[in-house]
Amino acid sequence: MNNNSGFKKLWNECMQHCDSEEEFEETRKKMIADYNLDGHNWLKGMYNLRHRWSTAFSNNKFSAGLLATSRSEGTNSVLKKAGNRKISFVLNYEKVQKTWRANEKIEDTRCRHGKPATILKNNPLLDHGANVYTLNIFNLFQVELFESLNIQLREQPSHSGHFSRVFEMQSYRHNSKVRIVVFDVQKEEIRCSCHKFESMGILCRHALRVLNCMNVHIITEMYIKKRWTRAHEETRNMLTESFNSVAEKTITWLENLSIKEPIACNNLISSERNNQSTEEPLRNPLSIKSRGLTNACIQRHWMKRVKREREKEKLKLQTPLTLTAMYGKISYMKKLIREMMNDH
Template sequence: MVTCPHVYPTSRHRLCQWHIQQNAISHFGKLKGDRPFQNLFNKCLNSCYNEDEFEDTWRKMLKDYGLEGHSWFKRLYKHRVKWSNALNNEYFSAGILSSQRSESTNHAIGFQASKTTSVTAFFGIFETTLKIWRSEEEQKEFNGIRSTPTSVYPLTDLLLHASQVYTVELFRIFEREFTLAMGTRATILPVDDPLLVYRVEPAVSEEGPHHVTYDCSNQLIECTCRKLQVIGMFCSHIIRVFHMNSVGEIPSRYILCR
């Protein structure tokens, strides 16, 4: 995503995480084969949920592996707001963390074209490629309208509604989160507020708990993991709270336009 403050005032420039990971390997040195170190580095990239957790994890990584004076890690930290998910969870990105979309487009056309291809020939290749993409999209659209996705769970209430409003690909994402939700514990917290606040945590996992705030009268819901704001899809924590409150349909405000 490229910053353009006048046209896209809420946009944010992000660096491709795939390229960061590939570049990082050349700077790991002896730590290249150290799995715990790589887990800490990857957590800083995309698995921290807030800035405090990111800072704690980054300091631990530098201290445990003696990297406080490493120039490359200093330079990477300076630009942390451009690559760490924890510092970008207020911005919608549909879960895109790399530039793979443009690279896939380049590949789709590049395997037929070269530096010597004329503009006329390139336009013909590009037009043919677009026709193929649109044909495939129309076929998927037709299949989505004429059929209902299958599931290992009975398609009732919330899951049934998800199968009706989402494409097959998005339904699979929702189904995975639904599966994770069934393995969580939720406890309602006593708060002096008309809103309901739940503590949701996985039954067996190293992941910590998250807090879900639910306004049942207006069907507004928010989770501290921020997946809904960033990706536009419900996390397992929210689905768990919906299940506890017998919510049978996805609120319309959370069904994004395609």
């Protein structure tokens, strides 16, 4: 059965492409009925473990799109670099961890000081996502929004309650799966049967298509995960409070600075030093990478220049001497010989 393309298609459907438990059961029954696999022991054992390998039972839990196999393989590759000995393993693992933290700081700086390029101009949903999401998450969100143009509404939405609308969405591809999207007009809540937001943390193309049809131009706050945003509100509030306190202290120092009253100023500075132990220290801002050439590019530029100079010197040595150059060298040697004779 491993070489049968039809069986493998149904098995992959059970493993990755079923949105609900009911759809999983229907696909499995069809697979067993088409290939007469009622008494297959391996399939029975795998059915008992279906909660561990089928996405139909875990798509409503956040996993950031990571599978257990890829996560373990990535961890193993990192631990192999760290080595096997105990002492060297700890030291190497600390080095690996430092590289992770350095990469995170670089990404934070890029997200803080850079704005991504958008595919569509003057699109309100895309502009809002560019201001909210990090660069990597915005690229994923932009792909979903662009793919939403390939989604069509099968029929007019039906009413489920006073404010809820039910949409049947399908792509233009032949025999594509129908997705059910439920949108609450009053609360601006949206749910899709593909469970993209629950598992990945960003809205799917079907939900974005419905938001576009309903003239919703801003992503609701409940559908923006903090872990995918550029900066948390708590961090911003902490920074603003610390900057305001420092500004107030600086103003008081400047007001008390006077040549006639140096004692008051000294007393104020000493009291501030005594209070520093109870207050939280002000952290230095993250270092910003300067624009222009990097150190590697500068080094490469200088190396090219040194190479050119060396090649010129080689060419000078290899080229034959002209008559004027020969006469000049002979006259110079005669002058040296005369000076040596006069010295003797």
